[in-house]
Amino acid sequence: MVNIKTKFIFLYFIVLISIGSFGFHIIGGKGWGFIDSLYMTIITLSTVGFAEVHALTTFGKIWAILIIIFGVSGFALFISQLGENLMEFREKRRQRVQDILKKLRNHYIIFGYGRMGAIIADELAKKNTKYVIVENDDDKIIAIQEKGYQYYRGDATADETLDAVGVKYAKGIVVTLGTEQDNLFVTMSIRTLNKKTFLLSRCSHEDNKNKLKRAGADKVVNPYTAGGHKMTELLIEPNIEDAVSISTPQFDIDLLVEEIEINNVPSLIGVSIVDSNIRKKYNLIIIGIKDEKGKFQLNPDMNYKLGKDQVIMLIGAKSNIKSFQREYLKNK
Template sequence: MANGVPYRVGPPPVPAEDFSILRRLKAALLVLAAILVIGTVGYMLIEGFVFIDAFYMTVITVATVGFEEVHQLSQAGELFTILIILLGVGALGYTVGVVAEFMVEGHLLGLVEVRRLETRLSELKDHYILCGYGRVGEEVARSFSDARVPFVVIEMKDERVAECVGEGNLCFKGDATQDEVLTRAGIERARGLVCAVDTDADNVFVVLSARTLNPQIMIVARSNEVESEAKLAKAGADRVLSPAAIDGRRMANLLVKPVISDYLDFVTHGNNLEFHLEEVTVSPDSELASKTIGEAHLRAKAGVLILAVRKPDGRFDTNPSSSTLLETGDSLVAIGTDEQVEAFKRMV
């Protein structure tokens, strides 16, 4: 499922040797096929066999099964048969060895997992891309999972990829600064991107690439240094956050305004709440467009309470009344139960 529920299982990265042995297997099969063609044509030219007899003679010669010849061979035919035996036995033995290695050592399973991963990635739509699975990325992934939104993680380090997959997330190894990696993650179809790789320089490159590949995508970037915030914004990030600054403000608020801080944290992150916050955007074909909150009868039809309205230009109405006009593109912050929120979303 590409919408609403995330793909929770992703295969581990496939080692390069899987693709190496696949190339060897293809080469071995091509050589074997070439010997069969050479043998068949040779018997047809040297002995005058019809195609089926020539092909049969080639197969039993390469396989060394010891069946009797279909026709008596001339001296030239016998010499040609010796050549086919020498070439065919070697090629067949090598092919069987490669096939056995391919099956026994798990390379086939690795390639199947790659195909499965590519299928899942191609099915993602309106999803989120998380670049980096460090301490910040791990928290972002956990929040995405709790919100039950589709997302994929891009990470460079093998141990982090294994950890991410172990948590049940869709993840693959790659350098998020590369356009082809972002394209593989479905950047053109994505709704948003979180940039949380290790360095600010890499974050700038990721933001630049993402903004170029998808000008409409919402980008949130992590900044380690204050001086990097302006660079990330210029590169195309819609929001730039500094974990140090956020932690500092939160620690101060916990001391100065502890009840408010606990309440906001409880409402926005509590997992066992009857009521929770939700945000939606008024679409052009919504029944709410060009109506006031009172005219929309939201309390009667859905049961939600509108806490705030943000206009497309960024202006906030933090105390909307029944006379507040709702327009296409407005973002509404509402509170209600799961059932009420779902009814509200259907109206929007």
């Protein structure tokens, strides 16, 4: 909505152009038509430096000087008002964001939009969950705006920021700030405000994991350790493709989720899940089946019969999956 000052500035220039054109017409006499006078006024105001329509008399030059003075003054007023409108727009947007955030309940909060924070935001967006990102870096905020994600510009270590994004009402919070010191401080501050929320924190050094847990984090993730563990698995077992590893360095769990095409296991075509003996012989569980039309069925019935062009999803120990592959799969 255009405010009164902006309307006044537009009216100011309309009046200035009108008076300026009329003045050139009067001073120039009959030789100055309406178009010539208007043209001279416009090029004088814009200071583009085009040639004069007609030679100016002394009074004409004085009139041009007056138009330039009033034009520059009006332009300065316009720039000032433009800056004021921009600040007002930003304040209204900030207030609108705060009003939205005040209504959020059972939402998720991401502190820090680094590489890990960006991935988490993408995943939450895919799941259509309510969440907000807290960031204070201009470049990262531009990246957030380009994706259309909800965000709050502020210092994550400030109490007013924690209040603004509704830490007290959040369902889950992840802290992925740039420094261990900030992660530790924010984790502790969040836990003080909300005892029940699930709090996930990132650490870069294993030595700080226990500190973050003592500060209130439910889980602490070291992306370098987790990533290194996954790369080691791929290095040692490069033939296990398209498998989702569930093994972790912290726990003695060595599970894989592997997709198997039934066409590669002809002996299973037309056989029910219970009669396939996959569970009994290999201690593997069929957790899902994708049929020939691409439709996925989770946790299929044990009497379900396997058919051509289907894909089964197995979960089990890596060693058991390898045993199954060695015995049944072709070209392995």
